[in-house]
Structures are given as structure tokens and as C-alpha cells.
Amino acid sequence: MNLTLAYHPVEALRFDASTRLDGTTLDIDVDDLRGLLLEDEAFEDIAFEFVAPDEDCRAGPVFDIIEPRAKAASSSPDFPGILGPPLTAGMGTTHVLSGMAVTVLDEHAAGGSRGSIGRVLEMTGPAAEGSCYSKLHHLVVIPRMAPGRDGPAAQRAKRVAGLKAAVHLARAVASDAPGESRTFEPVDPGPPGRPGLPRVAYVGQIFSRQRRAELDEPVLYGHNTTGMLPVLLHPDEWLDGGVVTSYYTSMGGAETYLYQNHPIITELYRRHHAGELNFVGTVASIAGSDNTDRDRNCHAAAALVQWALKADAAVLTKYGGGVPHADLAETARLLETAGIRTSVMVSDVSRDRRVESALLFNFPELNAIVYGGGNDTRWQVPPAGRVIAATPAVGELLAGVRELGAMNVAGVTNQQGASRLRAVVY
């Protein structure tokens, strides 16, 4: 497996009669794109807006954010298991429209821990500084669902539409020479290869069974994760569409953009390339639904890290709220017991700014704990000059927001390590 990302920088978006990259300006034929997305009868209509970096703009609630990417010919498929058959992702060349994103809105907030406004795309002001998304150009996709299409059917339609739009845009540059290319050095659990360097694995939860996955909810190669045991994934499978986020990102799930640009995998790759460590692979796991399920998953994940990847060390992240904490900690404890050093990422789930609240475990072996949090951080925000929402009522709600919590701003805090906040206990 050897993935090449071919970057085509985008510095402006423009409505035009055809979709193509003119220098660094992406011309978008939105009528063509609308036609493509309206092939799905779940939508009554779809509107589009452009948003520029640092613009005085707030959009929401965000359903998902995706980096436009399309596979070159004779490479692995685009978002396998969702847009096509579930073949292995991560091979060949992927064309990337860098510096921009496709941002799909919900008609209203999903509720849960993010409250009535859900996650917003905040482009300027103090809250925006905490998010990588405020520095991107956005094609905002605003769906209007057909009557009776709500719940999981609407979520499925929005998931597919966002991915289709992202692939469609990037296909426009599939025969252009990229501005820059990056080929990842092979990651291989097999031969020792790099003597003297620690063998490091990543263990990432991709779902938590504290809620039931929708039947056709695509998470891992289109599978909804029900009944799955921990599975070995090549890091490029995460980066290249083998995994997308769940519909439910309440409690800190990340957007698909942060799977394509996975902070921990890309950092492990950086250190692998710099000769600081030997990145040997990843395990995708889920948090269990009961005690037996947890034990089974934690032991299976730890066994893969120990016996298949033969790792000396592992980085672990969770998905969801408090219960996945226990699965994360138990997996790490099993690894430490086997002599494998671990670093685990947590966040403050109770928002009282006490160090104990970031932890639901107390294992002396787990002494490398990274706080990727910020759930309790809030900002006073100015009124937004421009508001983008699916309905006037939601628009009014967003326009009137005077205070935003970190959980309510896309890209500020999540369980995957994409955060510019840190906590210091003193």
C-alpha cells in the first residue's frame, strides 16, 4: 500500500458554467452539481453558498465537513462501501482540492449535548481562531429534504450527498498537474525494518455502542459497525475514505475532514518520515454495549497491537462520551500489562474544569494522558454579519448567538486530537 496525495491548492471559489480549476480559483457549475445531488429523491431541493476564510459569517448546524478528493484512474475507489463496492481504500493517487471543504448543513440541530444550535461553522472572531475550518473556503450545501424524509433516511442522504459533491469537485482536477504531491512512506508491521526505533501503533475507536447505529449508517467501508470486532487497518485506509464519521457526533465526534486529515495518523506519519519512530499500523475498534462486549473488544484490540503489529507503544483515542473512556482505559491497561507503553487522549466530559473529570479511570500504569478537550471553554461572540442556515428560524437563532461553547464550533474540540486548546492543571 502506497498512497500519494496530489494537492491542488484552492484560493477562491467562483460560480461558473463549468467546474474546473483556473489557477487557484475553483469554478463551480452549481446547476450541474445540484442535478447530480438531486438524483437522490430524498431531497426536494439543494442550495449552495460560498464562504471565504475569515469572512464575517456563521453557518449551521453542520452535518459534516468533507475535503474534496477524487481517486485517479487505476487507484482504489472513492469512499468504498458508500459510493461503490467495499474494496480496500488507500491505494494509488488521490487528487485533493486543498484549502477548501464541502460543508453540508442540517435543517435543524440534532439535539444531544450540543443543544439547540448544534455545531456551527464560525468563520471569524475568537471562537473561529480555535478551528481549522475558519481558514478554508467552503462550498456550503444546504439541503431541503423531501416531505417524509427525516431521521436516518435524511442522514443517509446527506452523508452520501456530501461525499458525492466532494468527489465531483475534485474530479475536475484529476487530469491536472498538482501543485504539490506527498507520498507516504510504507508502513508495515512485518519486517523490523527500522532497528532501534520504537514500533508505534494507533488504536482508534470509530463508534460507541452507547447508542445503536442506524441500519444503513456507513462508518467502516459502509458497515454500521454492529457486531464488529477490532480490525487492523492500514493508516492510509483511514485517510482515504475507508472510515467516515458516524451520524452522531454529539460528545465530540469529528467531521469526515478530520478522518481524511486525521491529526494523530498524520502526526505519526510525520515522525515516521523524520526517522523518530516506526509507525507500524492501526487498529479500529468500538466501545462496547455492556461488560462482556467491552472485555471482548478491549482484549481483541490489545491482542492485535501486541501480536499482529508487535508494537512497543500505542496511542489511543475514544469515540463518544464517558463510557468509551472505560474501554479506552481498559485497552491501554491491557497493553501496559503486556509491556507496551501507551498514551491516551481524554477530554473533560463533565465540564467542571477539574482534572478528575477528565478521567473516569485511575490506573497508575496510564501515566501519559493527553487532554484534547475544551468542552468547558466558552467565548463571547459578536453578531454574525452573514448567517447561512436551511430555514429562516434557524438563521435567526444563529444570528442571535452571543456566546459559543467549544462543543458548538466545528473543529474546536473532538475526540480525535484535532484541537488548538489545551488544559493545564495548576
Place this chain on the structure above:
Amino acid sequence: MQLTSALPIAKMVGSNRVVLGTGIVHVAGDANLPPDEEKALRRKLVEEALDSLRAEEGGAG
């Protein structure tokens, strides 16, 4: 006593009597059962919980 499906957390906070619930989502019930069977399950769990109060700390639970 603590009725829970998160046994590791119960152990870590030092609960001395723990009865395992059905699952993370429905600790003291089971949405897959018909109402009468679920009621019987609930009664069983509550009785186990009460029995555990009579048991020695750290015993079977």
C-alpha cells in the same frame, strides 16, 4: 451498592457492592423484551441489588 454496566468504573471509584446491569443503554431493563418479561427482569435485578446489601463486601455479585 451500585447497579452498573461499566464495571471498570465501579471498581475504580471503589464501589464495594456491584451488580451488573443489562447494558450501557438500558442498565435496568431490556428494550428487546416484551413488557411482562422486562418487568420480571427488572424485579430480578432489584432483588439481586437488595440481596447484595446483605452480602459481605467484595463477595459474588
